[in-house]
Amino acid sequence: MKLVLWPWFLLFFTLVTSSWSLSSDGQALLALSRNLTLPSSIRSNWSASDATPCTWYGVGCNVRNRVISLDLTSSGVSGSLGPEVCRLKYLQILSLSGNNISGSIPPELGNLKRFSWLSLYINSLSGTIPEELFKNQFLEQVYLHSNQLSGSIPFSVGEMTNLKSLWLHENMLSGALPASIGNCTKLEELYLLNNQLSGSLPETLSEIKGLRVFDASYNSFTGEITFSFENCKLENFSLSFNYIKGEIPSWLGNCRSLIELGLVNNSLSGKIPTSLGLLSNLTYLILSQNYLSGPIPPEIGNCQLLQWLELDANQLEGTIPKELANLGNLKKLFLFDNRLSGTLP
Structure with a gap:
């Protein structure tokens, strides 16, 4: 009788220990997937019977089989992102961008x-940006x-001292x-x-x-442009459709790499x-x-690479300068609603 039971016990022990053998990172990912709804094709690939999750879809590991990346960009993921992460x-x-x-x-x-890279764009995330997130100096x-993020940009943003890219556009963020x-x-x-967003841009x-x-x-x-860049590296500087007042700063002439300067629909003068x-x-x-x-x-x-020149709806006056004829790449020129005289060169 003992000899008959032994193979069944061995099989049971093997099945149990195989489920126990999944690494802690794999268990964390399975816990994460309880609220983060994965498509069936991905869910079937995330198997609890594996020793590590390093062959799972979207998962990257280091040489010690520790999970260092999770990339499910545009993979049909829904649900919510839980604290198990x-x-x-x-x-x-x-990277969980382009999902729902x-x-x-x-x-x-x-x-x-x-943690150095967080990509959650093009989703339906709501609520505020956690203060704790922006305290991570490694990002x-x-x-x-x-x-659909709302609330203010956390003051702790200044603690991300290694930050290179911060993309917060197309949300409902408010405050300064x-x-x-x-x-x-x-x-x-x-x-x-x-x-x-509102208030003055900080100096x-x-x-x-x-x-x-x-x-x-x-x-x-609102307010004036009080900040400046002496050794300017700007390539794109756009503050269009705000309530900025004062003069266009002359230091912009230092921005020799500048490709696009957009200040449309403000209250700039001078x-x-x-x-x-x-x-x-x-x-x-x-x-x-x-x-x-x-x-x-x-x-x-x-500015001989200029393709688009919009100066319309201002209070400009005088003669249209003949030097505009040097703009051989110009495709769009808007000068109407001013007090200009003369003809186009």
């Missing part, structure tokens, strides 16, 4: 000490755009841009467009010496700086719907 202690990259994930961003993400890339953003001195890309932006892209269009920012003529890479110069006065600087004719 913080059990992946070695996680560096989390709802609910809030778990604050526990801020506890991951190796370098944060992509949260095209969701925190002055602590100036602590993100490695920041290269800052996208804030299409939100409900501390001057501390971000390597900023290449700053787009805060379609918000409710003259167009002649220093803009130094921008040899400028392709789009869009300054319409302001209160700019004085003549069109003939120096604009030096």
Whole structure:
């Protein structure tokens, strides 16, 4: 009798121990999948009978079989992202973009000490950005755009001192841009467009010496442009459709890499700086719907890569400069609703 029972016991023991053998990272992923709804094709691939999850769809591991990346971009994932994600202690990259994930961003993400890349854009995430998330000083890339996030940008944004890219556009964020953003001195890309942000832009932006892209269009920012970049690296600078007043800063002439300058529909006044003529890479110069006065600087004719020039709906006066004839690549030119005289060269 004992000899008959022994094989059945051995089989039972093997099945039990095989389920016990799944690594802690694999167990964390299975726990995560209870709220994060995976398509059947992925769910069937995430097997509890495996020793590690390193062959699972979307999962990447290091040489020690610890999970360092989870990439389920555009994979038909829905549901919500739970706190179980913080059990992946070695996680560096989390990319769940282009899905239908709802609910809030778990604050526990801020506890991951190796975390450098967070990509959650194009989902249905709501609620506020957790203060704890932006306290993670290891984060370098944060992509949260095209969701339904609300509330303010956490002041803790300044603690992400290794941050290079921050994409927050196309949400419902409100309030001011925190002055602590100036602590993100490695920041290269800052996208804030299409939100409900307000207040003055902080002067501390001057501390971000390597900023290449700053787009805060379609918000409710007010005040003057008080920040400046002496050794400017900007390639795209857009504050269109806000309530910015004062003059266009002359330091923009230092931005020799600038390709696009957009300041449409603000309350800017004064003259167009002649220093803009130094921008040899400028392709789009869009300054319409302001209160700019004085003549069109003939120096604009030096911007020979210019394709799009919008100066309409201002208070410009004088003769249209003949130097505009030097703009051989120009495709769009809007000068109407001004006080200009003469003919186009």
